[in-house]
Amino acid sequence: MDHITFLVAVVIVTALAFDFTNGFHDTANAMATSIATGALKPKTAVLISGVLNVVGAFLSTEVAKTISGGIVDDTLVTPGMIFAGLVGAILWNLLTWLVGLPSSSSHALFGGLIGAVWVGAGSHGVHFDKVVEKVLIPAVASPLVAGVAALLATYLAYKLTSRARKQSVTKGFRLGQIASASLVSLAHGTNDAQKTMGVITLTLISAGALGHDAGPPVWVIASAGLAIGLGTYLGGWRIIRTMGKGLTEIQSPQGFAAETASTTVILTSAHLGFALSTTQVASGSILGAGLGRRLAEVRWGVAGRMVVAWLVTLPAAALVGGVSAGVVKHGGNLGTAVVALVGAAVAAGIVLVSRRNPVSAHNVNDAHEVTIRSTEEPTTVGTAA
Template sequence: MDHITFLVAVVIVTALAFDFTNGFHDTANAMATSIATGALKPRVAVLISGVLNVVGAFLSTEVAKTISGGIVNDALVTPGMIFAGLIGAILWNLVTWLAGLPSSSSHALFGGLIGAVWVGAGSGAVNFDKVVEKILIPAVASPVVAGLAALTATYLAYRLTARARKESVTKGFRLGQVASASLVSLAHGTNDAQKTMGVITLTLISAGALGHDAGPPVWVIGTSGLAIGLGTYLGGWRIIRTMGKGLTEIQSPQGFAAETASTTVILTSAHLGFALSTTQVASGSILGAGLGRRLAEVRWGIAGRMALAWLITLPSAALVGGVAASVVKHGGDIGTAIIALVAAAVAAGIFAVARRNPVAANNVNDHHEVTIRKPAPSHVGPVA
């Protein structure tokens, strides 16, 4: 414990704070469609998701190793750089949560770390080949793969149940959604909780508390799982509304197809150590499910704003992380305190603005604006 200095302790607490924001920011990935279709009540949905996020945190550590020993050179990283990177990620998460935009918490974290390490230790401390291989390529491929899988599954679901009673189909797929949404939550814990594990492990390595290439200790796994689970239970209702009701009008077969596609992609990537964005996977699945149902209309304006947020997430978080790293580098403990106070003030301001237009469990399904195109009449009778 001699290596756990005050700064290291601050970084660990900040990492868990990021994990908490990751939880409520990304609850929509698992539960938006189930809440939108009525398969699960909102509060029940986030409780299930929170518990399974904790369980999922213990299933794998491959993604954590990608972060702690992959995208940056852990021999050149200091706790102050990691603190600065986390500040960039947390602030970006809060800004996009306020706007109801399902941007990537993962890419916010990567961007914050890359910007802070670049400023603090130079560009040579960033392993850009790993960034391309483990982050950028999956960022492009994963939502496309998930979207195509969800589109195909949705089309088949409607074709196979075309002659069945609508009430029976809805009931059956809603039951299926309980299982599929639960699996997404489990997969989310397996993928996203590991990112905070990786950050804390990187901090411990940089402080000399762990050896290079070490995996996360059990207490790191447990606290990371609990932090993301608690954040998930509180529910990121603004983003749940956007994903459940903003992109397209989701019916239960589509919700089941989207969640199943998301689970498959996320768990596969976690096994391979790809630290992809669960938000992008879930959004791609929902878009694919919308395109897979005849007459459903996708709101491409909202999809376009989401895509823009995805594009600017990494560089925006990197910019904030870089500025914070510069202040910490030149200001030492005083600089660290200044950054912490400024970040706390910005976060408080964001929550104050959010209270003016609250979105919660009781109104998360309100104001959906998606329309359904009506088919043209196949026969026009004679005019009397």
């Protein structure tokens, strides 16, 4: 184990921390609509989702061979840059969680890496055409496809069952939601946990602790699976509230239509090798389901803020990643320690601020807004009631 330097150890810990934020950021994708319609109790939903994420992590044998899928030149990437990129991704994930905005964890990771490589190795290390191909186009196309599919499906579901007994309809669709939400969780585990495994494995290879073309050791698979599963189980309740209640009021037929649309888009694109963000697909589906039910209210203000968050995710994470890479590059081990400490302090600060108006399993469905200010203030009293 003499290959495990201070830097490599820090990268591994940071990668697991990112994996954890990835888990609690993305619980909402699978479970928000099931929680909002009452198909699953909040605690049960996150438990199922967490377990399926761990199962998914162990099922995925094909660990990413490249860290970024070609977005940056992998031969130029050093453990220091990976660390800086991860810090950018983690901080952006925490900030968007604080304000309850669903943003893509993969985009945060890509953004952090782009910034870190740009500063660490120069702009020639970043493949901008790949950024367009792998990030921009799917980001526009996938929520649109999922949204249109969910819209049509929702419209049909209401049309077909309009004369049937309400009670039976609600019950039937709730049961269906559980199945479709579980599929999303399983797919998430196989996709996202393996990203972290890939990062750790490639770091170990570059440090000489593993041979080239080595697969991830069992402890890497287990720790990555547990980190994402634990994150999922703790639940990003702020994001769950925005996706389940904030965008539109979801009923069980809509929830089923939205989750079916998300599942199909995720599975077909994974099968055809088309990269996309689970978060953006799920958000598109929910908006589509909101539009598909007549008279349903879609809160365009929330949707607009979410789209802005999507646009800012990559550059913002890139900025943090770039600054961190600069410090690591010139500061060596000391610089790395400083970035790690500052990052941890900012993360702790964000968690402390979130305590002023916590969202948990108990109150996730009580309001449709996520506020940062304390609930004692008059502006938020109305929504909390």
